[in-house]
Amino acid sequence: MSFKVAIIGRPNVGKSTLFNRLVGKKLALVDDTPGVTRDRRVHAAKLYDLYFDVIDTAGFEDAAASTLPGRMRQQTEIAIREADLIFFTVDAKSGLMPDDRTFADVVRKSGKPVVLVANKAEARGAQGGLLEAWELGLGEPIPVSAEHGQGMPDLRDAVVEALGEERALGEEEDDSDEIAASEVLIGEDIADPDAEPAYDDTKPLRIAVVGRPNAGKSTLINALIGEERLLTGPEAGITRDSISVDWDWRGRRIKLFDTAGMRRKSKVQEKLEKLSVQDGLRAIRFAEIVIIVLDATIPFEKQDLQIADLIIREGRAPVIAFNKWDLIDNPQELLAELREKTERLLPQVRGIQAVPVSAETGTAW
Numbered sequence: 001m002s003f004k005v006a007i008i009g010r011p012n013v014g015k016s017t018l019f020n021r022l023v024g025k026k027l028a029l030v031d032d033t034p035g036v037t038r039d040r041r042v043h044a045a046k047l048y049d050l051y052f053d054v055i056d057t058a059g060f061e062d063a064a065a066s067t068l069p070g071r072m073r074q075q076t077e078i079a080i081r082e083a084d085l086i087f088f089t090v091d092a093k094s095g096l097m098p099d100d101r102t103f104a105d106v107v108r109k110s111g112k113p114v115v116l117v118a119n120k121a122e123a124r125g126a127q128g129g130l131l132e133a134w135e136l137g138l139g140e141p142i143p144v145s146a147e148h149g150q151g152m153p154d155l156r157d158a159v160v161e162a163l164g165e166e167r168a169l170g171e172e173e174d175d176s177d178e179i180a181a182s183e184v185l186i187g188e189d190i191a192d193p194d195a196e197p198a199y200d201d202t203k204p205l206r207i208a209v210v211g212r213p214n215a216g217k218s219t220l221i222n223a224l225i226g227e228e229r230l231l232t233g234p235e236a237g238i239t240r241d242s243i244s245v246d247w248d249w250r251g252r253r254i255k256l257f258d259t260a261g262m263r264r265k266s267k268v269q270e271k272l273e274k275l276s277v278q279d280g281l282r283a284i285r286f287a288e289i290v291i292i293v294l295d296a297t298i299p300f301e302k303q304d305l306q307i308a309d310l311i312i313r314e315g316r317a318p319v320i321a322f323n324k325w326d327l328i329d330n331p332q333e334l335l336a337e338l339r340e341k342t343e344r345l346l347p348q349v350r351g352i353q354a355v356p357v358s359a360e361t362g363t364a365w
Contacts, residue, residue, distance in 0.1 A: 002051060002052055002053060002170075003052045003053075003084040003085060003163060003167060003168070004042075004052060004053045004054075004055065004082060004083050004084050004085070005022075005045070005052055005053070005054045005055065005083060005084070005085045005086070005087055005159075006054075006055040006057060006076075006079040006080055006082065006083035006085075006086050006087070007019055007054065007055065007056055007057060007087045007089055007117075008057055008060060008076060008079070008080065008086055008087065008088050008089065008103070008107060009059065009060060009088060009089035009090060009100075009103070010059050010060050010061070010090075010097060010099040010100060010103065011058075011059025011060075011061065012059065012091070013059075013089045013090055013091040013119055013120075014089065014091065014119040014120060014146045014147070015056060015057065015059070015089050016056055017119075017146040017147050018087070018089060018117065018119060018144070018146035019041070019043070019045075019054055019056035020146075021146045021147075021149060021152075022045035022046070022047060022054050023043045023044065023045045023046075023054065024045075024046065027041065027043060040055055040056065040057050040058070040075050040076070040078070040079045041055070041056040041243055042054070042055050042056075043056075047152065047155065047156045047159065048152070048153070048156045049156075049169065050156060050159055050160070050168055050169070052085075055079045055082065055083060057075065057076040057079045058072035058073070058075060058076055058231075059072070060073060060076055060099065060103040060106070061073060061099065062099060062102055071231055071232075071233060072231060075231055077106075080106075080107065080110050080112065081110075083112060084112070084113070084163070084167075085112065085113050085114075085115065085159065085162055085163055086107055086110070086112050086113070086114045086115070087114075087115050087117045088103075088104060088107050088114050088115070088116050088117065088136075088138055089117045089119050090116070090117070090118055090119065090129070090133050090136075090141070091119060091120050091129065092118040092119060092120050092121045092123070092126040092127075092129035092130045092133065092141075092143060093120040093121075093123035093125065093126050093129060094120075094129065095128060095129040095132050096129070096132050096133065096135060096136070100136065101135075101136065104136040104137070104138055107138070108137070108138065113162040113163060114138050114139065114162070115139075115142060115155070115158045115159060115162050116133060116136065116138040116139055116140065116141045116142065117141070117142055117144055117155065118130045118133050118141040118142060118143045118144065119144055119145070119146050120145065120146075120147075121143035121144055121145055121150070121151060122145040122147075122148055122150055126143070130143050140158075142154050142155050142158050203253075204246070204253040204254055204255040205252065205253070205254045205255070205288055205289070206254075206255050206257065206286065206287045206288050206289070207254060207255070207256050207257065207287060207288070207289045207290070207291060208242075208256075208257040208259060208280075208283040208284050208287035208289075208290045208291070208316075209221055209256060209257065209258055209259060209290075209291045209293060210259050210262065210280060210283070210284060210290055210291070210292055210293070210307055210311070211261065211262070211292055211293035211294060211295075211304070211307065212261050212262060212295070212301065212303050212304060212307075213260075213261025213262075214234075214261065214295070215261065215293040215294060215295045215323060216293055216295070216323040216324060216359045216360070217258055217259065217261070217293045218230040218231065218232045218258050219232045219323075219359035219360060220291070220293060220321065220323060220357065220359035221245055221256050221258050222359070223359045223360075223362040224247060224249075224256065225245060225247050225256070229245055230243060230245070230258055242257050242258065242259045242260070242279040242280055242282070242283045243257070243258045244256070244257050244258075245257075245258065257283045257287065259279070259280035259283050259284075260277060260279065260280050262277055262280060262303065262307055281310075284310065284311055284314060284316065285314055287316055288316065288317065289316065289317045289318075289319060290311045290316045290317070290318050290319070291318075291319050291320075291321050292304070292307060292308055292311065292318055292319070292320050292321065293321045293323050293359075294320060294321065294322050294323065295323060295324055296322040296323060296324050296325050296327070296328055296334070296338070296356065297324055297327055297328070299322060299338060299341070300338075300341055300345055305345055305346070308320075308346055309346075309348070312346075312348055312349050318349065318352055319352070319353045319354075319355070320342065320352060320353065320354040320355070321355055321356075321357050322335075322338060322354065322355070322356045322357065323357055323358070323359050324358065324359075324360070325356040325357055325358045325363075325365060326358040326360060326361050326363075328356075331356065331365065335356055335365075338354065338356075339354055342354050
């Protein structure tokens, strides 16, 4: 029997580093900047003889529901409801902050079993923060270093104690290998990236959704799967990691990859944005189909054409989605104009599919 663990805590306590340690791969972006993770990510994990699914979440922040931090908090609250066990993570190096105490109350009220993880315990002066963590009333803090892999045996024992041996050490279900395979990062199921693999329709079809910031990529994926799985909003650049979402369409398994918005290279200065773009480029390289989401109100910007050219050069099957079609006053006239521009501006690929859609309303024309 498998179980699900949600890693919860305020920003910059090392949740994504712990997530990467448990899954054994650097899947989640990690940076010193607080608030790197925004969407929740689920992956198969292993901690010695324990097998489970782990959820990486955004940093818990006390903010209004309408704000971006507030919407990120809602995604974290969903993860708490889905989880069987919570890793409440604090920074032993910096000690407790007011938000730690606030969110400890939220976790306690959930009624879920909790393991208090005191991360960055290898740092000088972390002993004081470790002792301070007792104040949260969540039990004995487990000192770990997610970055260096220290304290993992104690964490394993704490999980067994929290869930009980029967639940924690229960035998894996027969489909455990399939679960792990379905959650791999895009491209990891391909042995030789340079070889042309034989098509296998038993594996999920890989579709990457790309475009400039604020084109509506995450909203489009939410509309396709019929749930608010990914964080959306009017702010540009919400998505940072390439998040995979499983979708069953008419019996066909599909894995959708949401990617960070891609700006012109000259505008990408911050290290974090560079990592996000690299993650998106990797998704393009290993996808079978790439949906290029264009803002129908300002289509075919220079960056749109560069993204399309990259996809074509990689030999992927491109599909154009003219999003925000519900905002267009003269749809028939504009559609004819956009299709003419598509043929003229992308002559290297004939017959490309171009579909007007409204991700906001969930309709296509």
